[in-house]
Amino acid sequence: MKKIQVPKESVKRLFLYLRNLNYLAQEGRETISSDKLAQDIYVSAAQVRKDLSYFGDFGRKGVGYNVQSLISDIKSVLGLDKKWLVALVGVGRLGSALLNYPGLEELGFQISVAFDIDPKKIGKTYREVKIKDSSQIEKIIKKEKIKIAIITVPVSAAQKTADVLTKAGIKGILNFSPKYLTIPENVKIKTVNIAIELGNLAYYLTHSESEARSFI
Amino acid sequence: MKKIQVPKESVKRLFLYLRNLNYLAQEGRETISSDKLAQDIYVSAAQVRKDLSYFGDFGRKGVGYNVQSLISDIKSVLGLDKKWLVALVGVGRLGSALLNYPGLEELGFQISVAFDIDPKKIGKTYREVKIKDSSQIEKIIKKEKIKIAIITVPVSAAQKTADVLTKAGIKGILNFSPKYLTIPENVKIKTVNIAIELGNLAYYLTHSESEARSFI
């Protein structure tokens, strides 16, 4: 095991390995080789081994990796060995879609509270998640010690929402509004922009000699 | 101008430059330097120039870039100089959220038809988009010569949907189901997995010495 900078792409691939491992566990598989683990993800066996080696020696030479223990090792590496409470701000179409998004809990995420400013929505319960008034963001997030939030408000309200969230102690933001959000240095932000994803597709369709496959 | 492999990240950054340029155009700015263009995107001026240089010599030494012509040059490079018709399959919560997603038309994308299997939805018009029976996917996509599709069906139907779409001549797929889709070599696919995005956030929160900022 070494203590050097881990490539961002290696981290992303860990999620893919984890997904494969979960399938294998379901099938009752006990051990797996890097070669098999790499299958279907368009990655080499050496890449798999290298990625894993950034975090520890998880395999046994001549044998491979134990499926169950590799699952828990990767989960632990990714910080998925505990439950993450998530706050959702903006219960519009996209927001309520996310409340129903399958696979969040699989990785240990639980949207535990949602906020909106629409009086018609406030007070309702959506998929066991209570919708609260946005004016209570700071109070509730502080009280529940929530660290991750999803922003699905209209673009005009996005920056103000980010400000309130960071003030409330949120440390990670998944932002769906197509806009720069200015946030403190110590807060992590990830922006998902669907128009840009489509745009990428358009680029690679236009220049179709290259590739745009992405299995993440 | 050179003819070498363009880094994927460079292509992504072009979208950010384009967004900045659109703001600048609105403000009536006529020319702009790589230095100013880089601002707010956490990128160096040299990076901007390098990215642009993969596609041509768009600037003038001592002067900078003409805002209007750089906009159209970048659009042309990205394949956004024409309108792209897009088919949407699966008008559930996420699907209907995408029908309302602002910013798609800004880049020239138009969801021109949507498909679902629910008789209660078929025939309705959603934001000027007619919802058709999924059994007609192949016929309509062939007729309209649509090249890009978005898959927002439940995970259980995703692979079958991808099969039909590629059979109909779709060349690019934006996939929102958390699953591998097996598709022909010449079809481009981009998968958006919200759980993995959150997972990335969790990783960088857990290992908070590194960074997870991403402005795309």
Added chain:
DNA sequence: TTGCGATTGTAATCACTTTCACAATTATAA
């Protein structure tokens, strides 16, 4: 017309990531 500050485009360098290739280890069968 000349000189100067601004700015690009890119060659060279530096940094990071992936691939290669093989010693070390393990299980198993003879």
Added chain:
DNA sequence: TTATAATTGTGAAAGTGATTACAATCGCAA
């Protein structure tokens, strides 16, 4: 017990991407 096939972990090499630094060019003011 020994030989063999399977498989990992990793140092070194190759490949890719980002940064640096500067010659070349431009507009403008004197």
